[in-house]
Amino acid sequence: MKLGRLNHIGIATHSIADSIKHYRKVMGAADISEPFDMEEQGVKVCFVNTPTESGMNGTQIELIEPLDGSSPINNFLEDHPLGGQHHVCFEVEDIVEARVWFEEQGKRILGPTRIGAHGTPIFFVHPKDMMGNLTEIMETPKEGSDWSN
Amino acid sequence: MKLGRLNHIGIATHSIADSIKHYRKVMGAADISEPFDMEEQGVKVCFVNTPTESGMNGTQIELIEPLDGSSPINNFLEDHPLGGQHHVCFEVEDIVEARVWFEEQGKRILGPTRIGAHGTPIFFVHPKDMMGNLTEIMETPKEGSDWSN
Numbered sequence: 520m521k522l523g524r525l526n527h528i529g530i531a532t533h534s535i536a537d538s539i540k541h542y543r544k545v546m547g548a549a550d551i552s553e554p555f556d557m558e559e560q561g562v563k564v565c566f567v568n569t570p571t572e573s574g575m576n577g578t579q580i581e582l583i584e585p586l587d588g589s590s591p592i593n594n595f596l597e598d599h600p601l602g603g604q605h606h607v608c609f610e611v612e613d614i615v616e617a618r619v620w621f622e623e624q625g626k627r628i629l630g631p632t633r634i635g636a637h638g639t640p641i642f643f644v645h646p647k648d649m650m651g652n653l654t655e656i657m658e659t660p661k662e663g664s665d666w667s668n
Numbered sequence: 669m670k671l672g673r674l675n676h677i678g679i680a681t682h683s684i685a686d687s688i689k690h691y692r693k694v695m696g697a698a699d700i701s702e703p704f705d706m707e708e709q710g711v712k713v714c715f716v717n718t719p720t721e722s723g724m725n726g727t728q729i730e731l732i733e734p735l736d737g738s739s740p741i742n743n744f745l746e747d748h749p750l751g752g753q754h755h756v757c758f759e760v761e762d763i764v765e766a767r768v769w770f771e772e773q774g775k776r777i778l779g780p781t782r783i784g785a786h787g788t789p790i791f792f793v794h795p796k797d798m799m800g801n802l803t804e805i806m807e808t809p810k811e812g813s814d815w816s817n
Contacts, residue, residue, distance in 0.1 A: 601800030651750030
C-alpha cells in the first residue's frame with residue numbers, strides 16, 4: 520500500500536454547535552459545512568475546511584457529536600469530557616484492496632466496509648493494532664464511482 | 669484571526685523507530701524525515717510527509733518520543749500506553765499577533781513563544797481552553813525570516 524492523503528482528523532465534541540463557534544470565533548475558520556446526521560454511525564458530523572496554497576482543500580477537521588446515548592463515541596467522551604482527537608483518516612485508491620492489505624497483516628478491522636461521511640466506502644482499523652490511533656481508511660472520492668458492495 | 673494551514677498533527681509514541689516501521693510497512697509511507705532531538709522540549713521528533721494532489725506537501729504526522737523521564741509527554745503516554753494523537757498544529761502568518769489574539773480571548777498559553785521543529789516560532793494553547801485539543805500555533809515558514817524574540 521502507498522500512503523494516501525490525510526483526508527481528515529476526527530475530533531469528538533459534546534456539541535457541534537459549540538465547536539463551530541470555537542472554530543469560527545477563536546480559530547478564524549470561514550468555511551464550515553452544514554452539520555448532518557449519520558444515523559448508522561450514531562453521530563452528527565460537520566467538516567471544518569482548512570487552507571492549502573491552492574484553496575480550501577487541506578486536511579479537514581471532522582467534528583463528531585453523539586446522536587444519542589448509544590453512540591459509539593460516548594465512551595471516548597466519557598474518557599475525554601472536553602472532547603478531543605478521536606481518529607485519523609487516510610485515503611486509499613481502492614478500498615477492497617486496502618481491506619485485504621490490513622487483514623493480511625492481522626490488523627483488526629472494526630465492522631463492515633460502509634459508506635462514510637464523504638459518500639465513499641470506508642472502514643476503521645483498531646487503535647490497538649495501529650500504535651494507539653483509531654484509523655479510518657477511506658476510498659478517495661471519484662466522479663462516477665460505482666462502488667456498491 | 670484567519671484559520672491557517674493544518675501544518676501537522678502530533679502523535680506521541682514510546683518509540684519513533686517502531687512508529688517509522690509502522691508508517692513504512694503498514695501505511696506505505698515513503699517520505700519520512702530523519703529523527704532529531706529537541707532537547708528544550710524534551711522530545712525526539714520525526715515527520716511523516718503525506719501527499720496532496722501537488723506533491724508530498726500535505727499535513728504532516730509529527731512523531732514525538734520522550735527524550736527522558738522528565739519529558740512533558742510522559743504523562744500523556746502514561747494515560748495512552750500505546751501512544752496516540754497528542755496535539756494539532758495550525759499555521760499563522762504572524763506569531764506575535766496570534767499570541768495577542770489568544771491572550772485577549774483569555775486562552776491559556778503554555779510557556780513562552782519558542783522555536784519549534786520547523787525552525788519557526790511556536791506556542792501551545794491549553795487543551796482546556798480549546799475544546800480538549802492541545803493546540804500548537806506555528807508561524808508559517810518564510811524564507812529570510814528575521815524573527816529573533
